[in-house]
Amino acid sequence: MADTRRLVIVLGDQLDLEAAAFDGFDPAVDTVWMAEVAEESTHVWSGQPRIAVFLAAMRHFAIALQDAGRALVYTRLDAPGNVGSLAAQLAQDLARIRPSELVMTAPGDWRVLQAIQAVAAEAGLPLDVREDRHFFTSVRDFAAHARGRKALRMEHFYREQRRRFQVLMQDDEPAGGQWNYDADNRAAFGPDGPGFLPPRSTFEPDAVTREVLDLVARRFADHPGRLDSFAWPVTRDQALLALQAFITDRLPLFGRYQDALWPGDPWLYHSHLSAALNLKLLNPREVVAAAEAAWRAGHVPLASAEGFIRQILGWREYVRGIYWTRMPGYADANALDAQEDLPAWFWTGATDLACLRDALTQTLAHGYAHHIQRLMVTGLYALMLGVQPRQVHAWYLAVYVDAVEWVELPNTLGMSQYADGGLMGSKPYVATGRYLERMGPHCQGCRYDPAQRSGERACPYTTLYWDFLMRHEARLAAHPRMALQVKNLARLDDADRQAVRVRADAIRRGEVGALHG
Known part of the structure; x- marks a missing residue:
């Protein structure tokens, strides 16, 4: 040659x-x-x-x-x-x-x-x-946007993107008169659950894929996860079919229920297109255009189209810009000085927390969990436990089929773990078990009570929330979006605080949350 x-x-x-x-x-x-x-x-x-x-x-x-x-x-x-x-x-x-x-x-x-x-x-x-033309914007474009800004909020970048590429716009104003529809996109399912769900797009492995599955099962037998349900799109033709099925079947209700949780139902109304996008089997322009066309044709509510497009045109482009303008130092960010080890059961799903067990077991089975499960179930637990951010990053990069470092690292370190000190997120996303109770029914079948912060039945999320606020009280007392939460610590007397610390220490030692035997 x-x-x-x-x-x-x-x-x-x-x-x-x-x-x-x-x-x-x-x-x-x-x-x-x-x-x-x-x-x-x-x-x-x-x-x-x-x-x-x-x-x-x-x-x-x-x-x-x-x-x-x-x-x-x-x-x-x-x-x-x-x-x-x-x-x-x-x-x-x-x-x-x-x-x-x-x-x-x-x-x-x-x-x-x-x-x-x-x-x-x-x-x-x-x-x-x-230059990777797969993206709407270049790294140079993002660097120009970021120049001189102390914080880099996605919303500012997203509005620039909408105007620049004339997506969901009416002249120079956003379609419908507002830039986002978050308030309309936070519904939980009713007590009877989601009911009929449009099926996920699945693709029966052909001879090429079956050969790969056999190879992986042999060569990586000691790696986490399973292959018995493998049905991801692995060709461009399959990815295009998955895109069309999402636009037609699930996008109409995606917006309303994008944050909802339901036990045993990993797919819900989500697109499941991120792996195909990140492998470059799909171009984000065609994905955004399909969602916008469905809205303009009257097939999809504006709130659903906007909520989905924001993930592609806004968030996806934004995290790539963060990654390439902040590396390599960004990978070592640890603004909260978190030093705990990731619990070993993150790799097995062996926990008695119902919501966390559901998210972990489906992640290991399919290599997939939706954004609320990543941010507010697995990520929230790691953040409040105080896990070293590099370990959290390594886990997310390892287990999800859509994980490529440019998108996974900023999502994990910046958005989920607040390790960059607020460059991406306006505050640490911390919450008690009550948040998870509102978003799905897991708490009804769980041994822990989200209303209790200490004692044998206290939900570890609730305990760790109060423990997090105590550990970072001085750091967050003047934080404009955390000050009210920190002030709630005044409700805890010395005995309450000590009880929370005792319970949190037991959680960190693995005496609470882990399934043994």
Whole structure:
């Protein structure tokens, strides 16, 4: 392969035939390079569903590349000579392929970018890192927005995006006269539950995917999670079908019930499109356009369309900007000096807290949980327990099928754990068990009482809420959005405070919450 001009590096989350890395691709002299390496499943102890999504999507994309007539060097995980590391595999293959230049679309992981840059430098090859056109905005756009701002609120950025791209706009004003419909999008299900739910889009594994599932089950048998219900879209055609099904069947009620919880029902009205988006099987422009078109056609309420579009056009673009303008230091943020270890049962679901057990077991089974389960069930518990943010980050990156570091890290450290001290979130998102009681019926079948903050039946969320306020009382007393909550500590006399501390210490020692035996 001595005449190779450009070697186009394609990573496992860059599965787009129209990516910038392919601009000017000449099949006569250019070659695509892809590799499955164990390192990407072990640098955090990735769950089996996440590993399988990436590998299955990569192998299907390799077929699409060959069908498009693009020369391809593809190393499978189980191939003889696979050295197990992305950088080492690339270095080994460069010696054989001998290209004149390396080209890639900008990756979504700082670690990966640094590794590939080091390989290129060692080989003495130019590396052309091209803008990822998958996003509405560039990192430079976000840097310009962030310049001079002490805090970076998503709402300000989102309104700029709406105006710039004329999404859900009527002239220069937001459709319907307001920018967001949060007040309309916080309903819980009634006592009888959600009733009939439109089915989740599922895709029966084909021969390629079944081969991957068998490989993952063998090679990563000691990793968390299960594969028996694997049905994620792993091709562009499947992703487009999933998009259409969501727009037609679930988006109409998505807004109203997007924060609701219900035991044993992981899918509800959510889109389940984030993995396909993050693998680049879907383009966010087509997703946003489909949601807006459904509203303009009268098929979807404005509150639902806006609530969904805000996640794509607003939040998704915003967290990417935070990541790339704040790394690498952002990964070490720990504004609350949290130092506890993540409970071991986060990897097994072995807890007697009903809401947390439901979120953890479905996460391990499917590699999926919706945003309230991530922020206000698993994330809330870790935040109030005081878990070291890096450990929380590693868990989220490992277990969710849509987890790529550019989106997962800011969501975890900034929004969920308040580790950046308020750069992203206007306050720590802390709450007692009463919040979870309002959003779903888990508390009815739980051994703990969300109304009690101490004693044997006290809900750990409620105990840890008051313990959190006590531990951070001085820090948060003057916080504009936390001061009222901190003032409520005045209701606790010394005996109350001591009782909360005793119960919180028992929770941290694993004497409360964990299932033993």
